[in-house]
Amino acid sequence: MVNHDSEPKYIIDTSSILSQKDDEPHRRSINKTLWHHMDELIEQKRIVTCSEIIEEVNDDDLKKWYIGLHGVVLPIDDDIQDNVKKVVTSNPQLIDFKQVKSSGDAFLIAIAMKYGLTVITEESKKGEKKIPYVCKSLNVPCIDILGLCEREGWQF
Incomplete structure (x- = not known):
């Protein structure tokens, strides 16, 4: 019997990791x-991330925190590469060619597409270069930490 509570539900972005x-x-x-x-949720493998996002986290302590929780770092495969092409073709504004390093945003969204x-x-939800805008354009669900709290029914 599969425990659906431990299946990945969310993929976390650099900005949310850094927000702590x-x-x-x-x-x-x-x-x-x-x-x-x-x-x-990370220990239960319900929140995952990808290699591109972990590389963006320029904080050794936060990388150790995520890995220390046995956090899942999903690899990039051919299906995800195909999804990245769809993401950037439909939203070319996501790629900033002036940036020295690549952005994990397209990979984050591509993985969300593959695994639902x-x-x-x-x-911010404002601006077409932002993840929430691109997710909405591709019908990929997107929330912030407050939205996660609401969705999980957490109260403090």
Whole structure:
């Protein structure tokens, strides 16, 4: 029998991972219960991420935190590469060719498409270069941490 509670439901973006830092809105030092719940979802493999996002997290402590919870880092395969092409073809504004490093955004959305996951991001809903805009254009569910709390029925 498959335990559906442990199947991935969400894929987390760099902005949401970083939001637990001391100078961020969801700082862990204040939002201890929130992050306890987030940690549980990661340990249960219900929140996952991908290699491109982990590479974007420029904080060794946060990388160790995620890996320490046995967080799933999904690899990029041919199906996901095909989805990335769909994402950037339909939303070319997502790619900034002036950037030195590539953005994991297209990969994040491509993986959500493949596995039917909801994207968790703290990016603004305003602006066509932002994840929520692109997700909406591709009918990919997208929420922020507050939306996750609502969806999971968490109250503090």
